Amino acid sequence: MDDDNITVNEEGRSSVSFIEQIIIDDLKAGKNGGRIHTRFPPEPNGYLHIGHAKAICLDFGMALKYGGKCNLRFDDTNPVKEDVEYVDSIKEDIHWLGFDWEEREFYASDYFGKLFEYAVDLIKRGLAYVDDQSAEKISEQKGTPVKAGQDSPYKNRTVEENLDLFYRMNEGEFDEGAKVLRAKIDMSSPNMHMRDPIIYRILKKSHHRTGSKWNVYPMYDFAHGESDYYEGITHSLCTLEFEVHRPLYDWLVEHLKTDDYRPRQIEFNRLNLTYTVMSKRKLLELVQEGRVSGWDDPRMPTLCGLRRRGYTPESVKKFVDMIGYTKVEAINDVTLLEHAVRDDLNVKAPRVFGVLKPLKVVITNYPEDMVEDLEVINNPEDESMGSRKVHFCKDVYIERDDFMEDPPNKFFRLAPGREVRLKGAYIVKCDSFRKNDNGEIEEIYCTYDSETRSGGGSNRKVKGTLHWVSARHAADAEIRLYDRLFKHEDPAGEKDTDFREFLNPDSLEVLKGCKIEPWLAEARPLEKFQFQRMGYFCVDYDSTPAKPVFNRTVSLKDPWAKINK
């Protein structure tokens, strides 16, 4: 059991989500044999995003915590939308998060045979019928939420006729849309889903797993509860929009079950993040329209995008744990996600020097040919990460933003006549600078105080400490900075405006000619570092030793940025 993430109040009682409480109560009551068995049921029609991570953490997390199991089940009942391409990415992402379904990799399509039999059984029991009407007609008869529906003229066909028709539907005798199988429930139910829902439709499409074997495919509603039942699922956790499906889920399970065991569907709130969209359809559009570079664009809320951005699985799980599971439709602040990565990377990421926008500094009183190897600590949060050597010489680069010709009072960095410490090296003083023809500052001239070498026992204090890198040794790098993809907190929430209108044109800034410690060019994709004072960065897939590329995962908290506003 993992108790780390349980909030404990003053009386020492742990507070758990309403779902966990239900599980605890069910276990205590010995329901379904006192076992817990969950499932994560993605449709293989897109890449997983952080909203799925919330579901994964719950499905796998609860099973793990209470000694149960969690199945991976691909909900592949619609061959026109699904593809194997997605199956592999989904498995990879779940593993990345650190969860495992062992040998229990299932597909709803595994049950097409059983499901067909159950449909036949319902027909025989007079609980399902074949309807010949068009989609439009059926929809029309369905009524509206405020108006009862009316029975189909085909509702009272004989069992024999229904059976014959259903078999022939599957044999391919009828065109798509010509006939459907419907459960015979109640056309006047206040719940639209109970108005004789369609449970099978004709689809003459090849399925990514069953090929051309079937001409009829079950609808989601008809497959889900039964699949849960077949697999022995005890707690079927899903998002809030399925709440109104529950009576149908229960109806189908009730008519299927032959024993006391019964899976229970429980709904929780979906994850929404500020400044992004979360629906698969919208994410797909961003990809297809080239608004992002792909599903794994580091600005995407997909798990592969977050991974490429430099997020760790631990940070995603921590975030999910912080936001909780309720029935309230909430919009979670991205800053909480960002806090979660910073918190995780603060402990894990080695500190290095990287200058994003370099400005040359010449230390005029430093010997021309001298090079010192200065020892710097890798991570003040973790001594075991040791130290490394960095080269120091007469020419260094500092951050362009760390110098101001005419600075305000609260600016603690370099300016004419002011002193700063070059971290791990010496205190330097700016004596003068040179501008180019465009009036831009081109080079700064400093003198250093040789008594102030780091670790040398000097107790001179200066207000500011800058990161830097030796101009003679640095490697060049490309650094990609990311901002929120949308300018609007809830881009999909504005009814009259297309979400694309809110795209942030400046969400990607590519910096070239950045200067990094030379050895960093060899770092492998996804390796993570803190570029001191600048943020957390990770090596991009595009990176090569000859042309290193880094992504900024998230900046460091920056009080100066606020003062400067």
Place this chain on the structure above:
RNA sequence: UGCUCCGUGGUGUAACUGGCAACACGUCUGACUCUGGAUCAGAAGAGUUCAGGUUCGAGCCCUGACGGAGCAACCA
């Protein structure tokens, strides 16, 4: 104008069978600092959508409003 679900600081959550509304993020102070990071100390910020009712006592129970979301795909 139907059914279902939901309304607690800015945001997300907590508050056992009713008992002084708690935590995290964010914000603001201050300390410390060779990262304006981290860390530490502290502060502000809600009286729980509203109105009634039950009760010694209601965020929790009851009634009624109001507000929001979902549901009318041969999608999941």
